[in-house]
Each structure stands twice: as structure tokens, then as C-alpha cells.
Amino acid sequence: MKCEACLGMMDELIEGELDSSMVREVNAHIAMCASCSQLYAQLRYEQELYGNYLLEVEPTPALWANLRSELEKEKVNRASQPQFRIQRWLALGGLNVTPQMATALVLITIGLAIGIMVWRTTIEVSKHKAQNPHVAVQPSSEVNPAGTNHDGNTTDRQGSANDNDRKILPSSPKSGDRGREIRVSAVGRAGRRMIDRSPAGPTVDQVTRRAEQQYLSAIEILSIDIKRRRSVISPALLAQLERALSEVDRNIAATRRVAREQPRDPVAVQYLALAYEKKVELLRDVTSW
């Protein structure tokens, strides 16, 4: 080995980053070369000085006692927070529910909700057909003035109303209003009661909204976690997070609009679920940093 190569590896030798065969080679050269040997001794001494600098500093023995008292305060604080009360409630015999597990549970719930929703939609339509052989049920484009929405959004309200309104077309010549469309929202209150009564469980829209609520709960848990950790997240990462969140929120708004307009379309609802899932994933990635 030449001096030049040896000098290039001396730092790595001291840092312990060389593999054993190179260590042998470099050491062999140092043992034979006076100038390299002198430089190596100097570097080792320098390393020793640096090493001593920190070794001489010892933390106070009271550090654990101080930390312990802070931990006690944290426990009391945790016990008073709703998400930790829920976590404890879910713990049931030592099962520790982390934010990741909570998210996974929510995702499973969403999957089940979508499955149930599709199943219920099929049952609902067939029940209507069985109970009203003279009436065909199909979605209406008319707005229900009584339609309401959880966030008060105008577009959502329209979509929500569309889901519950049904345009009933008489298919039998015995019907009193032959050849005329009866709109449930305007005229057929009895018909609406029938539709509301016949499926004993929640409507498609209700199931979708419940699923949304589950996602929003997961997002809230993760957002609280991120809020707590803001101080240790770099400003650059926070800026990236903000940008990504606004993009995801735009997607959620768009898919929600489509899902409201076409509540019977499982693909539209799945896209909405996917958009929420993206947000949950994004927040989870930041919290697991």
C-alpha cells in the first residue's frame, strides 16, 4: 500500500468504518512507514481529546426523578383526554390501541360499511318491487326542499336530497293518475313514508355518512397527534404536509360531490373512501416519523 492510499483511509480506520481486510492492510503500512505512523498517532490523539470532552460531562442523578414526576403529570393529563379514554376502553385486557391500530379498525369498518351498503341497496330495490308491483322506482333529478346535510354545503345538500327522493312512475293502466309522473318530493308524502318505512335499517346515504364519520374520527385522532408534535417536525416537512393535505382535501370534496350525486353507485362511494384513506395514510406517515 502507498502512503497516499493509507492517508485516504486513516480517518475511516479511526472511525471504525473499514472492513477487517483493509484494517490489516492499513495497519501493516502504518507499522512500516514512519511518516504515516506519526500522522496516525496525531489523529488518534486528536480523537482522544474529542472523546474526553464529552466523557467528562455527566448528567445529574436527579434526572430520572424529574422525568418521573413529568411522566406522572402526563399520565394524569392523558387520562383526562377523550381519545385516551376511548383507547383505554378499547384496551380490554391489555390490547393497546395505537393510532395505527385505530386507523386499521376504521378502515375495516369502512370496508364492511361499503359491503353492507351495496347489499342493502340490492335488498331495498327488490323489496320495493315486491311491495309495489305497479310502481317503478328510479332516481329523480329534482331537489328535495327538505333535504339537509351535515356540513351545510349547498352542493352536498342537493346530492343528499337526490338520494332520498324517488320519482314514482305508474306502470299500471289501473292507476288513478294514468300517464302522469308522481313526484314524491312534491306530492307523494304517503309514498315517501312507504319508502322510508320499508327498509327497516339505514339508507345508503346514512351508511355513507356513517363511514365518513369513522374516517373523520381517525383523521381527528391523527391530527391531534400531529398538533402535539408540531414543535419537533421540521418547518420544511410541515409545509409539505400542508400542501399535500390541501390537495387531498380537494380530492375529498370532489369525490364527495360525485358520491352525493350518485349515491347508488358503489364505485363513486369507494372513490370517496379512497380519498379519505389517502388523508389517513398521509397523517399516519407523519405521526409515525
Added chain:
Amino acid sequence: MAVNLWEAYAGVWMDSPKELIAGVRRGDENAFQLIFEQHHRFVFRFLYGMVGERRLAEELTQETFMHAYKNIATVREEAKLLSWLCGIARHVALHSLRSRPGKNQWIEIDDREVAELKDAQLTPETRMLNTELRAVIHEALAALDDDKRGVFILKVLQQMSYQEIAAATGFSIPKLKTDLHRAKAQMRRLIRPYLEVRDEM
């Protein structure tokens, strides 16, 4: 108390941090105390190197372990527990440094008493030289920028591997090597006179 604790957890201690982390996740405070016992000196010294003040380093060590306790569920690779703790400590230190009014505060040396106690067995000349040298290293460290100081402390002063430092900082290994090379050159320029004195002695 400490002995009993060590005895009680001897098996766990011999195995891996995985069991300890699982213990903390179950709410076992003793498991967390063992993690603290294993790593607090390392974390404290790193923080001392970063901020240059003993009292502040202790506060930040406490803050680091509080963060660790609250977020223990997020540890992905239990084997890299020390890197994870150093990552938290680094963020805590950077946050503290950025929130402080002036950088000059950093170069205050407040641990002379301890250094002098440790030097009690040395000759007066060597002791004086050591004290002076500590002050020079202290100032030289303060002059490094945050990234270079972090890698210099973890690599040169605490002998972590590049992989571990990369896991703690999120930097690539080539960046770490470049920063370290520059940090060493800067440090050498300042402590060279003391290396020459040693050669003369």
C-alpha cells in the same frame, strides 16, 4: 431499588430493546426506566454537545424522553431505538437553539467544576491545558453549523456508525461524510496549537 429493577429485567435487558418497548406500550414504567438508564447518558452528551450548556442539556434530555414516552407506539424498528432517540433529541435541540435569542449564549462554559474535579490527579500545567483545551473545543463546536455539529458529535465524539446517524438525522450517508469532513477540517484549524504543544511535551 435500582438493583432490584435490573435483576427483575435482567432477561429482558439481555434480549433486545424490543421487549422493553413492548413493555412501555403495555404501560410498564419500569421498562421505560430501563430504556432511560441505557440511553440517557448518550442522549444527554449529544445534547450537551449540541447546545453547550449542562442545565439546558438536562432539560432537553428530559424533553426528549418525554417525547419518546408519548410516541413509543410509533417506533418502527426497535433495534434502532438509540437512533430514534437521537433523532428526537436532535429535533428538540434544533428547536431550542432556534428559539433562543442569541447564539453567543452557546459558548458559555458552565461545567468547569466537574472538569476540575476530574482533573484533580493531573499536574497543574496539564490541568490548565485541559481546561483551556475544553474551552477551545467548546467554542469550535459552537462555530460549526447545526448539521455539521450534529454529525461531528455523533460520529467523532460518540462513535455512532454512519447508518445509525443516517437513521437519526434522515440525511444520506454521502451528505454525512461531506459534513463530517468539513467539520473535522474546521475543528482541526482551531485545536492545532494544542496538538503541537502535546508533540513538544
